[in-house]
Each structure stands twice: as structure tokens, then as C-alpha cells.
Amino acid sequence: MNLPRLLHLFLIVLIFLSLSLLPGYATGAEKESQSADPIRQGGIYRTPLMNNPSTLDPAYVEDQYGVTVVQQIFDGLVKFDPYLMVLPALAETWQVEEQGKVYRFVLRKNARFHNGRPVTVQDVVFSISRLLRVNPPPVILPHLLKIKGAQDYRNQKIEQIEGLQLINDRVFLVRLEEPHAPFLTALGMHQAKIVPKAEVTQLGKQFGQNPVGSGSFRFVSWEANKLIVLERFSDYYAGPAFLDEIHYVVYPGGKIEEVLGDFRGRKLDEMPVYGNIRQELLAEKRLRWFHRPSLSLLFYGIRTDHPFLKNPELRKALSMAIDREKLVKQVYKGQFEPARTILPPGMPGYHPQNRMFLDDISLARDHLKRALGEKVDSMPPLEIVSAIQSPFARAELGFVRESWARLGIPVKIKYITDWGQFKTYLRSDAVQIYRYVWFADMPDPDSFLFSLFASDSPVNFMRYQSKEVDQMLRSARSIIDPVKRAKMYRRIEALVLKSSPLIPLFYLSIDRVYQSTVQGVQPNALGAHTMSLHRVWLKTLPPN
Template structure:
């Protein structure tokens, strides 16, 4: 107990001390907010869809966050605050949530938002014909099972008490339910527009947000200001996203330096230079994220836990992060990142120990006088830093007798389809929190029934612990359950935690109103940004 509480206290202290405000030219006097202008931002890949119910990648999230609203939202400190709901009441047993909605919120087509729109939007997620990626978050609604089984035409736990009062009832206490309602998938959509466009709604989105889709052609997506936004029109006229497929980091930075972009993420040597800038705003902030190498637990060589564990011991994460990323990121030895409730350094697993890796491989039947182990890793990024990183990973594995081939698939939908198909052995992946809750890592990435468990990992004991944690409302007991579950997952080794990302980007000096949370770039509220070019 004492070790757990001390760990949590240290983590919070570290995160608070590490958070930095933008550096750059000091402002002697805060200028008057200016309206107008175009904000130009890069996307590393093309979004698969702009339909909130089917979003599975951060590139979709980045745009959906600007186009749609939900009942609630996260503020800069990850508190749940009002969005389309002005207030809410939770029953004493934690099962009934009653939301009071704004009366001045309209969809981009001009129609007023009502409680029935939320009933429709959440019911749509539960529709068995839709196969929404958010299904697991809403299965806990009262009547969800009866609706999905065809026993009822409606979800009894969703009720519009009147035009501006929504009641949601769940089957059992669900600790992260309010944060779930702030997720991208929980945004409200207009039924008439979904029925008009069908499956293509994701390319013709209609929301309630500060910006609306103007065009999506080729490698460019343009959003225009919503003059009727319920919080008042945004300061910007437009937001123009340019897609640099395959995470062309160097090109993005060059475009930024040529003043053709307002922002750019920085890496490696460029990051060292930009961190010292007195011209641009350099922003660094810890994020709730994890880059890892997932392993297909149903693939013949990787079915053996000893092989998976050996790969974890064979990679020198510190060396790669030092040489390739210039210590920009933090070596990861757990699944939950620092700053996340339940982060437990004592669970740390798989440091660098090549001799131990060789021993495990030999026990699994691989070695100089045994079978040769050859594996293939799939990466969606082909940036310079990604190639250098993976070249070092391949070299470290070669040192313990494992041949690693790298396959690149820079089209995100194709990459994702390959993961869904199971036709791979290892993959490089980045996970950024949807909500600041440990369930969003351990259950979503590693739960047996999760759509994001591309590893095909399954452990009934882990599933039981994760299920217990979801309904446990005592924070200390929840942390204990997640701590035990994470320890089991790391022992089973379906993944190699590689590094925790830190948000580091540069912004043009005239960009004002930035608010950046630990959820990172996709959640920057562009409705608050304005440009001071004079």
C-alpha cells in the first residue's frame, strides 16, 4: 500500500515539474484577439473516416475533434467539463446520468440539437449492423444486450425526457463513464445526414463543432469556420490540413520553416535545434501515450511465450532512443505511461539483456545449432527516424540470432486492414489515450474482445481483472487490479513496450491561444487559436 501511494505521488510530482509552457519571444503586453486567417497544419497519414462512431486512428480524431461536439469534453487539465450538456446529475448508486442540454446548439445543416439526437447517436453505436469501433464502451447501457439481440427496437437505458433532457442508465457502476462520454466516438450526429449519406457519411460529416468540412480532395482537407457555433464563431476563417503520407517528418519541418505551415512536430537533431529557438514557439509536454511492438500471438513462432520474451530482452531501447531520438522520449518498460492512474514502475519488464534472450530462444529451439528464427515487422511509418529506429532493432535482434525483415505500408487504411486480417508477425504501433483512464490502455489494447487487440492476445485471468476494475469505484482497489493485470500481461509478453512519447512541436510566433493537454496534438482546440501577424 505504502509503495503504491509513494509511486503515485512521485509520478504526479514529476509530471507537474516536466510540463512546460511555450518558449520563444516574450510577450510584454497581451495583444487584442484578432479574427480571420488560415491555420495550416500537417497530417502524417490520411484519415480513414470522419464518422465519430468508426474512428480508429489519431488522424481521424484530429479532425473529428474540430467538427463535432459531445455531451462533455476535456479541458486542458483533463477535467470533464460541459460541452453540449450544461450540467448533469448522477444518481447515488452511480447508474443513472441525467444531462441538461444547451438550447442554442445547432448542427451544421441548421437544425437544433435535441436529446433524441444523442439517443440516436448512441443507439447507432450499438447497432449490430454498424460494427462501431466504440461498441465496447456502450455495451454497459441498460437494454443494450436486448437491442443487439433483436429482442427490443430501442435501448431502454437511453431516454429523451424532453427536447433538452437526456437520461442514460447503465447496468452496473462504470468508473470511467463520464470520460467515455468525452471520447471522439461519443460525439452527436444528425440522423437525417447519416441516412442521406449512408456509409459515406464519414466523407461528408455534419456535426455541431466550431468548424465544418469544406472540402476533402487529394492530399488536402479544408475546414471552414462555423459562424453559428454555440460558443461563438472561432477566430480562424479556415483550417487547411495537408497530408504527408508516411510521416514525412523532414518535409513537414521544411514546409514549416518556409512559413507554409503553422506547426510541426520535431524529432532527432532537428528537435535539439528547435528546442533552443528564439524565433519559434517550442512546446514540450508529457503525453499519455505508448509506442510498442505488437506480436501476433497466433503466428507459429510467436505462439511460444519464450520467443516473445526473448525479443523483449534483446532490444536496447535506451541506445535507440539516445542515438535516433536524442533522448527526446522515455524508454518504456510498462504499458501504462507515467501520469496515468495505475502507472506502476515496479511492474517494469524486459530491460536489455541479450544473454537472457539467447537462453530463452535456445529453450524454444532456436540458436546457432538449432533452427533459425526469421520474422517480419510491419511499419506504417517510413520516415527517416523510423527507418533508423527499425534498423537498430533489426541489428539488436541479429545479435541474438534473429533475422528481422521490415515491411513498410504507408497507406494507413491498408496498414490497419492488414492488422485486422492477422497476416503479420510483428507491427510497430503508437497508442495515444482517448481518455485519461488505465482501461483505455490495458483493456483496449490487450483485452481478449477488443477491436484494437491486433496481437490476438488472450488471458482469461487478465480479462477478469480488467472487468473487475471497470466496475470498482474505489480508486485504490482499482489501481491494485490494474497493477496485477499489467504484471500478468507483461509476463505473457504479447508486446514490447518501446517508449513513452513526449509532445514536442514548434509553432509560428504569431500563433496564439494554444491549449495542449496530455492527450496531445489531436485534442488541441483550434476554436481557441488566433493569429497575430501584425
Template sequence: MLEGVPGRVCSTMGRWILFTAGLILWASLLFGEGILPRRGGTYHYTLGPSDPPSLDPVHITDTVSHAVASELYDGLVSFDRDLKVQPAIARRWIVSGDGRTYTFDLRPKVRFHNGRSVTAEDFRYSFERLLHPETQSERTWILEKLQGAREFMAGKARRVTGIEILGPHKLQLTLERPFAPFLALLAYPAASVVPREETARWGRQFSTHPMGTGPFRFREWRHDDRVVLDANPDYFQGAPYLDRIVFRVIPDEMTRFQEFKAGNLEHTDIPTGLFQIVRNDPVLSRMLFSGPSLGINAIQFNLERPPFRGNPKLRQAFNYIVDKEAVAAVILEKRVVPARSILPPGMVGHNRDLQGYPYNKAHARRLLAEAGHEKGQGLPPLTLHYNTGLVNRKIAEFVQGMLREIEVTVELREMDWPAYLNLVDRGDVQLFRLGWLADYPDPENFLTVLFHSRNTGSKGNLSRYANPRVDALLDRADGGLDPAERTRLYREAEKIIVEDAPWIFLHYYSTDVLIQPRVKGLREQISAMDSSPTLGNVQMRMVWLEKEGR
């Protein structure tokens, strides 16, 4: 059996000495010898162009909502910068030899923001709330592998049998069958603990009156303007250094850039077309953080609607005519890698041998004719939807222009993020831009979540792709415990998916962000699961300001 966290400190004085020594060591490593964090101050940054669609963890599916929620809520576990699972509310855990049973010891002094202590029963309530059919969560796949979860979701059982309370602070979770990345799933926002009394009080409005156990507490939400959080002085892992975080909604990326240059934002993204200018600027270049992300951007086809339903040659033709190298070089200034497959570089199972769909106009024309639509004849009116943002608009216009080269006409339609997500979830689209950033560093999070037929729709498979052979391969890979065999199965499934072309595979993401020199403790935490400007996996409680910026 495996244990997550060994050891304990026996005396109060010993605990305090170790904590103090650990804090000094951590500070010297993170900030440099002789530098200790400063308390106080308000941290301003932008969520980008739109409001979070939801702050209820059971309905969080996007990076914008995640950025706020990660400061409000905690689960059993979380990730460190190296994307390894680390303790959160669970201080240790044991996994059974067959890989099915997980027993968690919870920290005894964790409190919700209303002051009530957290118990194992709160986790059972939160997990069953996620799975309950009345909740209509888009993220039931996080916990549906628990024993009895599917019966509970179908209304055939009053309890999830795989959730057992062994004591006030002891929780046991049992899976139907082994699932290697299960611990990583528990770090996802949907698996956060929430107080029953508050969800009962607010009902569906809990999204706008959120309460958890996190390092920051909800203060206010001025829609289309800002979300404000205050520090939680009683946080179980120590009070944040900051007094407050202000997440601002700023639709225009040049406005965000100017606000940063004026000192009104602590960090921000880089406007489209300015990356090389920033990199060559003697001042701004010193503020730049740039690194790869475990994510992919794509134009997706709705495979339940004509003309793309049942017509892989048409989808392949669209793939071949879109020049991904040009997208990466011209629009994104060579800061991203063109995509040839689904799993990004750095992800376990990434297959460098897959070639994808390099630009080939002649091949695109031939496939279009073989699909029954030579020179675009017989195609219905096509619309490509995308969410607000200059880079999204430029990519959409580029794709529109490339398709025009094979006589295919596409109309463009831009929408605000929450309304756009709702439209895509319902399947009321033909072509749509949507990216994906890893929730946890496992191929299952890309291939099974995004392409297994059981996840069709808002659960993740928004292209409505279905292939029984792929489903079978993914089921075998998901249930395997041998890493090499899992990788082999995922690669086989990915190869089939790429050949079926449910997406136009555009590029893998990068994280490019400008950070004010006064900001400390942020740069060191940015991981491959972060995206700019939200940086939703950074622990903001560890960030501090050398001086006030406003």
C-alpha cells in the same frame, strides 16, 4: 449525487455582461494583459504522412482522424487542458448514488451544420448507430456498458434500454453496473452526435461528407493532399477566431520542416535526428514546445499466429534483445523515456517498480533456446510491418538489427497508414509497430481496451492477447468505484501482462512541436493526451493568428 455544472444566469443582459467579462478575463490570462484575440486568417498544419482513414466518428480509431474530427463534432462532454471532464453539449449532469445512472441537461440552442437543432433524440440515434451491428464500429466498447447494449448489438433488441429520453433536451443513460471512467468515455469522438438525415443520405460515404455541430464545418477533402474546414459562425460556444483550417498531408518529415521554416505551416513536428539541433538553435528553440504524452510505442506480436502463439519465452527473448535505452537515446535523441511497462508516467496507476525487459543478450539467447528456437532454428520467415514515417523505419531497422544478434532474421515492410491499419485490424501480420495514446486519462483505456479478450481485433486488442486471469482482474477494476482498489487491481493485471510479453515495450511518447510566433492560444492548450503534429485535443476555435503567415 454529484452535479457537473452548478448555477445559471437569469437575465439576457446579465448573461451578456458575464460573457463579455469572462472573455476579457480569459484573454488576459491566456494571452497576456492588454492583448485581445484577432479574428480572421487561415491556419495551415500537417496531419503527417497520410490521409485520415475516416471522418465518421464511429470509425475513428487514430490520432490523424481524431485531429480533424475534433473540430467537426461535439459530444455531451469534453476535456480541459488538465484532462478533467467539462461540459460540451451537456451543460450539466447528475450521477446517481449507485454510480449507474447519468442524467444530462442539454444546451437548447445547439445546431448541426445544416441548421437543424440538436435534441436528446439525436443522441439516442447516434449512440444506437454506434452500437448497431450493421455499422461495424471498432469503438462499440465506448457504450457497450449501457443497460441493454449487448442485446442490441446482438440483434436481440430494437432499442438500447439504457438510453432514455426525458424531454427534448434531457437524456438519461443507465449502465449495467457502475463504471468509474464512463463520463470520460463520452468525450471520445465515437460518442459524438450526428444528424440522422445526413447519415441516411450518404450511408458509408458519410465518412467523406461529414457533418456535426463543431466549431468548424467540412469544406473539402483532396485525398492525399489536404482536408479543409471553414469556421462555423453559429457555434454554440462562440465562433472561432480563425476563418479556416487547412490540414495538409505531407509524407516527408523534412519537407514538413522546410515548409514550416518557410512560413507555410503554423506548427509541425520535428524531423528525426534534428531535435538537439532545434533545441540548440537560438531561433527555433524559442518556437519549441516539448512535453510528455500519455502514450506508448511498441512492437506487437500477433498471438493468434505462430511462432508467437502460446510461446511466451520466445516473446520474452525478443523483448530482452531489443535495447530500449538505445532506441530512446540514439533514434529519439533522449526526448522519450524507455518503457518498462504499459501505463505511462503521469497516468493513474503507473507502477515505477516494474522493470520490464532491460537489454540482456545472454538472457535473450537462453530464452530463445528454451522456446525451441536456438540460434533462430525452426522459426518461420518473419515480417515486421510498420506504417510510413522515418522514425518508424529507423526503429524497425534497429529492431531488425538487434534480432540479428541472436540469429533471428526479420523482413521489413512499410505501408501507408490507412492500408496498414486495415491489415492490422484483420490480423494479417506477425509483428507490427503500433503505439497508443490515451483517449481519456484512466488505466482502463490502456489495459482493458488493449488487452481484454472481449476487445480482440479492431476494438483495440490488436495483439489478440487472451488471459482469463487478466480478464477477471480488469472486470473487477473496471466496475470498482474505490480509486485505491481500482489501482491495485490494474497494477496486478499489468504485472501479469508484462510477464506474458504480448508486446516489445519500446518507449513512452512525448509531444514535440514547433509553433510559429504568430500563433496564439495553442501552446497553452497542449495536454498530455496530444501527439505531434496532430494535437487532436487542442480546441482550435481558441487559437488565433497575430498576423497572416502567407
């Protein structure tokens, strides 16, 4: 095991050891150890989706709603365990050769797609090759472009990738241009799920509405904005799931009050917890509570090339005018930690010295004066767009509006609760400021800083541009030494914060509540949306 791997493990262990210090919560492992009930097979698991996914094709999924479902339908070559260790999935084993430039993968003999066909290296090569030409490009594209010949393939100069070599139906090699530390971890991300070549070729864009994977659950039906149904895949290589079906009940626009009502009525087996949900449910008996620190950030992105917002002094004023401590306490009952950095605590590269100035209305006014002089009164209303219209989101947005009103800046709030339309709006020239949550796909600072701020990133809706930052991001990926790599990412974060293209508000935690019948859940620090339900079971079967 090499030094970067040891540092990774040390950081993850620190995160999870801290869980034992949180009163009133329990980890999945602790809860399961307390249950002596025999595992029961069967039942329908009902869980909420706070918005309708735009697609279930893993190559095109960009939102956590789609990721939640994709995690059950598809498998990748590797996967993450609850402690974010990289484990075998469709790849039974792998070897790293030539000092990190070559990976030799061996597929499982008994891995099959839901149509009964075996998973072959042809499907794997097709899946990886397909990602290289997907538009908009997936977040993991920079890692895949390290494969020899991948860039020429993406540019359509060649039709076969030199770095993907088939040995037989179960063994293949991946040859990189140079050693690249995040490559194997990137293969555990949802975009890298393996898809069947024949079905994708036949269905084209319709594959995202009728997905076929090799995961522990198979797709049954999808009624847009209402319900997605999955059923157990009996031929799953790791053994059939305990549950008969999963029903994803969709609540467009994040209607948390409806979710709460359905959970209380036992129409749902779980729900997210934030704001006053915990207080609402404290009187309920025999519920199961889960709390995890997460690698995530809720922020307001600012379109840096907008005529009203291109001055960094104005962006700093907007950020400093928000009292984050008061916001979290007033709206979310102190559940989250106020954020003044981009990288969350627990992420390699996080450093408290990169903290932004404390919330200070006087400093905010100074920055505003430098930006606008005496023209504050002529400032047109700023628009904040949100995909969520829950009471908590409305209260949070109202708090921000009041904060900016103290600067003399009026605010209009726009809600676009259809996720696909929301993402389209973020790519348009109409967007000014948007409310967004970013979850790390893997425990690597690259998944935050490159994804959000690289000039060519598909989710850089802030349109942040910096040649210096782009060069540093590229250099950081080739640094093997973990201390030097973390130091580089700290410098990158400091440069980005200096320009203030976003307003970090708070780091999220993973807080879920489950009915007393639910067993086997183990969310990890990447978020509950990344958890497989393969080993989840119901102690008492609920009525259908």
C-alpha cells in the same frame, strides 16, 4: 466531489506541475500570459497530418489522423479541458442520481449542427444507439454496454434501448445497469461525438467523407492524401472561432523531412518535434516550443498465435535484445523515456515494480535457447510492418533489426503507408510484428489495458487471449475505490507482461513547434491530436 475524482485531479496536477521543471519549454498558459497583443480574428491555419485518415465519421475513426480533424468538426456531450477535467459541451449541465446509476443531461438551447438544425435529444439517442451496433466495435463500447438494455440492442433483440429515456427535446436520462466509474469520462472520447440523425441516415457510409457536425469548424473539402479544408462555423454555441479556416496538409507515410521543409518555408503553422528536428530548428528565431508528457506508448505488437511467435520465451528474447536507452539516445536524441511497462507514468495504476527485465543480450539468448533449442539457424526471417517510413522510423527499425541479428534472427521490414491498408493488414493472417503507437483516449488504465488486450477488443491485433485477464478487466470497471482499482490494474499488467505479447519501446511526449504568430494553443496529456483549435488565433495574418 468523490474520492476517485479527487485522486484523478491529484494525478493530473502532478503531471502538469512537472512541466515547470523542464528547461527550454513553456506551457500554453505561460506563453499566453506573456502576450499582451489583442486577439485578432481571421487567417488560415495550416497544420500537417502525417497520414491520410480512413474516415471522418467519429463512430468509425480509429487513428489519430482522423481524431485530429473530428475534434474540430464535432462536439460530444462533454469534453476535456487542458488539464483533463470533464467539462460541459453539448450538455449544458448534468446530474448524477441513484448513487451513480442514472445521469440526467440537459442540452444547450443554442447548439446547432452545421446544416442549421438544432441538436436534439433524438440526435443524441441516435448517436449513442448507433455506436452500439458499429462494426468493428468502438473502443468505448464496453462502457456504453453498461446502459440498461444496451446489450440486447446490440444483439438486435430489441429496437429501443430501455436505459435511454427522452424527457423533452433538451432533457434525457441515461440509466445504467450498475454504477460504472468510467462512463462519464467515456462520453468525452471522440467516438461519442454527436451526429445528426437525418444526415447519417441519408448518407450512410458516405457520411465519413462528407461529415456534418456541431463543432466550431465545418467541413468544406477533402482531397485524399493531399488536403482537408475546414471553415469557421459562425453559429457555434460557444462563439465563432477566431480562425477563418483550417487546412490539414496530408503527408502520406509520415514524410517528416517534407514537413520540416514546409514549416521552414512558413507553409505550415506547426509541426511535431522528434529526433533531430529540434536541433534543426534551434537556429530559427521566435519559434514557440511546447513539451508535454503524454499518456502514450510506442510498441511493437506481436501476433501471439503466429506459428513462429506463439512461444512466450521467444517473445521475451526479442524484447530483451533491444537496448532501449541506446535506441532513444541514438535515434531520438534522448527526447523520450524508455519503456518497460505498458502503462505510462502518470497513468493511474502505473507502478515501477511491474518493470520488465533490463535490456540484456545474455538473458535474451537464454530465453531464445529455451524457445528454440539448437534450431536458431532454422528460424525464418521475421517481418515487422510499419505505417510510417520517416527517417526516424527507418533508423529505429534498423536498430531493432541489428539487435535481433545479434540473436541470429533475420528481419524483413515492410512499409504500408496507406493507413486503411495498414489496418487491414493488421487484421490479416499475414501480420507477424507491427509498429504501433497507442494514445490513451482518457486518463484511465482501462483505455490501455482493455483496449489492447481484451479478447474481444477491435484493436487487439496481437490476438492476445486470456480468460483470467478478461475477467479481471471486467471486474476492474466496477470498482469504485481508486486504490483497489489501481491495484487490480497493476495485477492485470503484470499478467500481460509475463506473456510478452508486445515490446514496449518508449513513452512519447507531446512536442510541437509553432510559428511565432500562433497563439492560444494548449495541448493536453492525451495528445495534440485531441486539442480543439476553437480559441487558437494568429497574431499576424500570414499571406494566403
